[in-house]
Structures are given as structure tokens and as C-alpha cells.
Amino acid sequence: MECPHLVSVAPMMxxxxxxxRYLMRQITRRTLLHTEMVTTGAIIHGDRPKLLDFDPEEHPLSLQLGGDNPTDLAECAKVGEDWGYDEINLNVGCPSPRVQKGNFGACLMTQPELVAECIAAMQDAVKIPVTVKHRIGVDEQDSYEHLHRFVEVVSQTGCDRFSVHARKAWLQGLSPKENRTVPPLRYEDVYRLKEDFPQLWIEINGGITTLDQTKTHLKEVDAVMIGRAAYDNPYIFATVDRDIYGEDAEPKTRHEIVEAMLPYIERNHKKGVKLHSISRHMLSLFLGQPGTKAWKRYITEEGRGHEVSCEVIEQALALVPR
Structure with a gap:
């Protein structure tokens, strides 16, 4: 199977x-990026430009939706397609109490027929791919047989892309943060899923922090999704286009990435966007490098307020050895 992508950054609230996402696009051109989860209610009733606008450079880009009503999801999928997104992803993995209260996210794993109904409605509404991100199980419904049945039922809609977080979710007793670390990783279940459904595109997610780990997983499944490590150390993606996708391109240095962000920061500054809204995502760019503490400190201390702009980033960059 030819994969639409080999590596992605997970949707993270x-x-x-x-x-x-714009920062990540200065580091890697080929990695699939996701929005934060956006609920159907927010799109139907809320400020759509604020929720959905993105820079053209962010492609390829997936819009992740949260909801459990097929009609609402179909409407929002169509909005996403019209807005220019490359795919629509349904969240069947988030275990937060707020999400559970709305009967979507991870609790939908106990209702594969409803998920299938939602996916079918979304597929009927759009021409772009509709995909699913889910767990290997929830609560006591965490056997491989439960996982197999979930994918079997949902895939009968024609959906052929599944991003699988290789941990179960506890809907009660664990916080969302604990649900990302406490339940043990079961990569073998995801590998087995690919064996049992060779016609499907299976992406693995959970606890993956390096490119070497990514390459190991790609021997067993079609793609790898990286979550927190992408945020905590974004430069691990610097060689993805070359080493995973085989492109003949040298990675940008960290300094070059920061310099590429300056025009973007300036454009947004003129629109009234505070520097902190952008710079907070750049703090870990020099993780493990000489000068990283000075970089973080300067941006944090000097980057407050509405009037500050590129100069703060340029001055912080001067503190980091090339």
C-alpha cells in the first residue's frame, strides 16, 4: 500500500x-500536521475564522473533529473541506471528562456502530479522506478482540486509515495526562492489526520520541504519529524529509528555522497577535544545545506584552552559539 504520509504530528490541545504548525513546517515539509481537536458545536455556533484559519504553508493538514452526531459531523467535515483542509480526522481517543460528557472521544470505542455511522455521513459529505484516531481499548473493553471488532466495523464504511494510540484509556480514575503515560504501551496489538487488515493504512502512536524508533515501527506499520515529543523537542523532525521520505535536502539549522519564522511573526504582529502566542512554541527549539537556557529566559522575560515583536527573538537568537 502506498502511504499518503509516513510521519505525522498528533493533534494536541x-x-x-x-x-x-507554521513552526513545524519550517522544519519538515512532508510530515502531516493536525489541528487541535475542534468540536462540532464550536464550528456550528462559533467563530469559524478563529477556529479554522491556517497559513497555506501548513499543508498537508488534517482537521480533527470531536463529536458523536453524524449530521453535525457531516456538516463540519464539509466546512473543513471548503476551508481547504486535506483530510478530516475523527477523535475517538481523548479520555477527558469534558469530552466524555459530550459522548465523544475515547468513549466512542464502545460504540463502533455509531462511529461507523459518523464516518459514513462524513464520507458522503466530502471528497477528501476521512480518518479515525483511536485507542486500543477503553476500561475493561481492552482485549485485542475488542480492538479488532472496532476496526472491522468502522472499516466496512470504506474508511481505510486508522491512527492507533497503543494504550488503552481509563475513562474513570486517570486524568488525561495520566492516560498518556500510565496504561502500558502495547505496540504488538497495533502490529497485529496491520497483519489482520493488510488492506488498511495503520498508523502507530504512543511513546515514540526518536527517529530511530520511527524507523523501527515503519517496518511493521504504514506510518508513525508522534505527539508530545514533537512539541517538547521539535527539532527531532529536522531530518524526517531526508531520512524517512528520501528527499535530497539538507535540514535547516535551528538558527535558520528561527530566521524563517521572523517574517511570519512580523505579519502576525501587525494583525495584533501577541508575540507570546507564537514564541511559546519556539522555546524548546534549542533543547540540549548550548545557550538553550538563555534563549528561553530572554524570550520569556522580554516577550511579554503586546508591543514586542521580532526584535526579542533576534536578540534571544544572538545569545545562542551558531
């Missing part, structure tokens, strides 16, 4: 907003 309060992380993968448009400014972080």
Missing part, C-alpha cells in the same frame, strides 16, 4: 495551533 493547547499545542498544535496554527503558530506551532
Amino acid at each position: 493547547d499545542r498544535t495551533d496554527r503558530h506551532f
Whole structure:
């Protein structure tokens, strides 16, 4: 199977907003990026430009939706397609209490027929791909047989792309943060899923922090999704286009990435965007490098307020050895 992408950055609340995605696009051109999860209610009733606008440089880009109503999801999928997104992803993995209250996210894993109904409605509404991000199980419904049945039922709609977080979710007793670390990783279940459904495109997610790990997983599945490590150390993606996609391109240095962000920061400054909204995503760019503490400190201390702009970033960059 020819994969539409080999590596992606997971959708993360309060992380993968448009400014972080623009930063990532200065590091890697080929990696698939995701929005934060956007609920159907927010799109139907809220400020769509604020929720959905993105820079053309962010492609390829997936809009992740949260919801459980097929009609609403179909409407929002169509809005996303018209807005210019490359695919629509349904969240069947988030375990937060707020999400559970709305009967979507991870709790939908117990209702594969409803998920299938949602996916079918979305597919009928759009021409772009509709994909699913889910867990390997929830609560006591965490056997491989439960996982197999979920994918089997949903794939009968024609959906052929599944991003699988290789941990179960506890809907009660663990916080969303604990649900990302406490349940053990079961990569073998995801590998087995690919064996049982060779016609499907299976992406693995959970606990993956390096390019070497990514290459190992790609021997077993079609693609790898990286979450927190992408935010905590974005420069791990610097060689993805060359080493994973085989492009003949040298990676940008960290300094070159920062310099590429300056015109973007200036454009947004003129629109009234505060520097902190962008610079907060750049703090870990020099992780593990000489000068990283000075870089973070200067931006944090000097980057407050509405009037500051590129100069703060340029001055912080001067503190980091090339």
C-alpha cells in the first residue's frame, strides 16, 4: 500500500495551533500536521475564522473533529473541506471528562456502530479522506478482540486509515495526562492489526520520541504519529524529509528555522497577535544545545506584552552559539 504520509504530528490541545504548525513546517515539509481537536458545536455556533484559519504553508493538514452526531459531523467535515483542509480526522481517543460528557472521544470505542455511522455521513459529505484516531481499548473493553471488532466495523464504511494510540484509556480514575503515560504501551496489538487488515493504512502512536524508533515501527506499520515529543523537542523532525521520505535536502539549522519564522511573526504582529502566542512554541527549539537556557529566559522575560515583536527573538537568537 502506498502511504499518503509516513510521519505525522498528533493533534494536541493547547499545542498544535496554527503558530506551532507554521513552526513545524519550517522544519519538515512532508510530515502531516493536525489541528487541535475542534468540536462540532464550536464550528456550528462559533467563530469559524478563529477556529479554522491556517497559513497555506501548513499543508498537508488534517482537521480533527470531536463529536458523536453524524449530521453535525457531516456538516463540519464539509466546512473543513471548503476551508481547504486535506483530510478530516475523527477523535475517538481523548479520555477527558469534558469530552466524555459530550459522548465523544475515547468513549466512542464502545460504540463502533455509531462511529461507523459518523464516518459514513462524513464520507458522503466530502471528497477528501476521512480518518479515525483511536485507542486500543477503553476500561475493561481492552482485549485485542475488542480492538479488532472496532476496526472491522468502522472499516466496512470504506474508511481505510486508522491512527492507533497503543494504550488503552481509563475513562474513570486517570486524568488525561495520566492516560498518556500510565496504561502500558502495547505496540504488538497495533502490529497485529496491520497483519489482520493488510488492506488498511495503520498508523502507530504512543511513546515514540526518536527517529530511530520511527524507523523501527515503519517496518511493521504504514506510518508513525508522534505527539508530545514533537512539541517538547521539535527539532527531532529536522531530518524526517531526508531520512524517512528520501528527499535530497539538507535540514535547516535551528538558527535558520528561527530566521524563517521572523517574517511570519512580523505579519502576525501587525494583525495584533501577541508575540507570546507564537514564541511559546519556539522555546524548546534549542533543547540540549548550548545557550538553550538563555534563549528561553530572554524570550520569556522580554516577550511579554503586546508591543514586542521580532526584535526579542533576534536578540534571544544572538545569545545562542551558531
